[in-house]
Amino acid sequence: MTLEATDVSHGYGNETVFDGVSLSVSTGEVVAIIGPSGVGKSTLLRLLALFDAPDRGTISYDGEDVWRQPEGRRLEHRRRIGMVFQDASLFDASVRRNAAYGLRVRQSWPERIRHGFAQLVGEQNGTGDAVEALETVGLADKVDQDADSLSGGEAQRVAFARALAYDPEILLLDEPTSDLDPRNTAVIEDAVLQARDRGIGVVVATHDMHQARRVADRTAVLLGDEILEVDRTERVFDDPRDDRTRQFIDGELIY
Numbered sequence: 001m002t003l004e005a006t007d008v009s010h011g012y013g014n015e016t017v018f019d020g021v022s023l024s025v026s027t028g029e030v031v032a033i034i035g036p037s038g039v040g041k042s043t044l045l046r047l048l049a050l051f052d053a054p055d056r057g058t059i060s061y062d063g064e065d066v067w068r069q070p071e072g073r074r075l076e077h078r079r080r081i082g083m084v085f086q087d088a089s090l091f092d093a094s095v096r097r098n099a100a101y102g103l104r105v106r107q108s109w110p111e112r113i114r115h116g117f118a119q120l121v122g123e124q125n126g127t128g129d130a131v132e133a134l135e136t137v138g139l140a141d142k143v144d145q146d147a148d149s150l151s152g153g154e155a156q157r158v159a160f161a162r163a164l165a166y167d168p169e170i171l172l173l174d175e176p177t178s179d180l181d182p183r184n185t186a187v188i189e190d191a192v193l194q195a196r197d198r199g200i201g202v203v204v205a206t207h208d209m210h211q212a213r214r215v216a217d218r219t220a221v222l223l224g225d226e227i228l229e230v231d232r233t234e235r236v237f238d239d240p241r242d243d244r245t246r247q248f249i250d251g252e253l254i255y
């Protein structure tokens with residue numbers, strides 16, 4: 001299964017953010033998007049999450065051009081994609097209820113759709129396990145705690161667990177560890193690798209190049225209004241093809 005942006009351009013008003021960008025993620029791999037603040041990483045993730053239609057180009061899921069499908073079909077695709085925003089945005093309830101949020105939404109779907117989805121993702125009865133997801137991020141002992149009382153790092157971990165509990169095929173993470181200390185960062189990065197090993201395709205947008213090196217199988221470099229290169233992570237860092245990539249990696253390019 002592959003989610004793919006092909007020759008995509010997008011902007012806001014008259015401002016073009018990027019032009020002719022292509023990127024894919026397949027189940028069982030981690031792809032990092034690196035680039036400076038404001039370059040359009042979140043914008044690209046929103047397109048991949050099927051929240052917004054690109055101005056030009058196509059987004060395809062499993063080979064289907066998503067924005068040419070009827071809305072119902074597009075929603076089916078969207079439900080197979082989890083997204084964790086930069087801001088954890090938990091609501092005032094227990095950790096367990098927050099982590100189970102996506103599951104409850106899914107349970108509110110009509111039985112026919114739920115059954116179809118359960119078959120699609122191989123679930124017994126259409127429910128995943130929020131507590132198991134919380135274990136993955138080391139928060140099993142906090143399930144009954146109020147989300148408001150969590151530290152920033154713990155809140156980010158709950159937001160991650162919420163997306164994981166939903167059992168997505170593709171998980172999109174927007175700066176998942178910005179503002180987190182090394183311990184919380186390590187927990188999230190470990191959870192990313194576990195998700196990949198379970199067969200989930202993960203895209204991580206990050207300005208932290210070390211993070212890309214630690215978790216990503218492939219890395220895309222978004223600079224200016226284009227992806228300069230996308231390849232195996234070691235190749236991009238150790239032998240960049242584009243001189244601007246090298247300058248960015250070496251900290252010589254200031255945007």
Ligand SMILES: Nc1ncnc2c1ncn2[C@@H]1O[C@H](COP(=O)(O)OP(=O)(O)OP(=O)(O)O)[C@@H](O)[C@H]1O
Pocket residue numbers: 012017035036037038039040041042043044207
């Ligand atoms: N809803 C919007 N309306 C207008 N402009 C927007 C909107 N969202 C983003 N932008 C602009 O688009 C550009 C790309 O923003 P985006 O958030 O995608 O970048 P980013 O690489 O994710 O940045 P950061 O790492 O700081 O989050 C920025 O110039 C931003 O101001």
